[in-house]
Amino acid sequence: MATHPYWPRSLQLPGWTPLARPAWQCSCAVAVGAAVLAALGWALGGARGGVSRSPAHRLTLAWFLLCAGIHGVLEGYYSLWHRELPGAGGLLADVWKEYSKADSRYIMSDDFVVVMETVTAWAWGPLSFLTFVALLRRHPARYVLQLLVSLGQLYGDVLYFATEARAGWGHSDPRPLYFWVYFVGLNGLWVVVPGVLLAQAASRLASAQRSLDRAHPKAH
Numbered sequence: 001m002a003t004h005p006y007w008p009r010s011l012q013l014p015g016w017t018p019l020a021r022p023a024w025q026c027s028c029a030v031a032v033g034a035a036v037l038a039a040l041g042w043a044l045g046g047a048r049g050g051v052s053r054s055p056a057h058r059l060t061l062a063w064f065l066l067c068a069g070i071h072g073v074l075e076g077y078y079s080l081w082h083r084e085l086p087g088a089g090g091l092l093a094d095v096w097k098e099y100s101k102a103d104s105r106y107i108m109s110d111d112f113v114v115v116m117e118t119v120t121a122w123a124w125g126p127l128s129f130l131t132f133v134a135l136l137r138r139h140p141a142r143y144v145l146q147l148l149v150s151l152g153q154l155y156g157d158v159l160y161f162a163t164e165a166r167a168g169w170g171h172s173d174p175r176p177l178y179f180w181v182y183f184v185g186l187n188g189l190w191v192v193v194p195g196v197l198l199a200q201a202a203s204r205l206a207s208a209q210r211s212l213d214r215a216h217p218k219a220h
Helices: 023-052 055-087 091-099 111-137 142-166 176-215
Strands: none
Touching: 023 055, 023 091, 023 111, 055 091, 055 111, 055 142, 055 176, 111 142, 142 176
16 A cells, blocks of 8 residues: 555555645745746846836746746755655655646656656756846847747747657546645646747737838848
């Protein structure tokens, strides 16, 4: 009989140790960290542009700074220490042990999630911060970066859901908190928001190209 809380119940996790702190502390720590980053992105957007920056633009800044933190810290930790996770201690280990109740592929170091999280941590993390800076400074490449990062996030999340669907949704505790809130809800953000930002970036780039074509009709 399994002594751990993960699904499937037949999963073997030699060396697994329980969380050192209550689950609510893990969730609150992540929520507070995310709120601080989002608030900082929103505030910096206002400080650099005053009232000329729209709420939508400031929300975009908040999003990319939040992504930089989550990808770089949380997913960076997992990328480096996933093999030690079952017996590891500390706040970040407990956060991943708690999330693994929604997707045990993490606690078992599934090949797909390890590769996906490694790409996310070391590619989309730094690029999210670069996109934040580019948007803040109105750099000409800002929408190229926004499109690139959003497409990468969206593609990774679609694969994340699709691979679990093909596996029969068997790695998540079926209770609503773990399946609908943790697994579907949290990850669903990285489908909806990148989808919207991808469409916006594509629209802005297409508009810029139309203007260029009108100004230089014979250019290729």
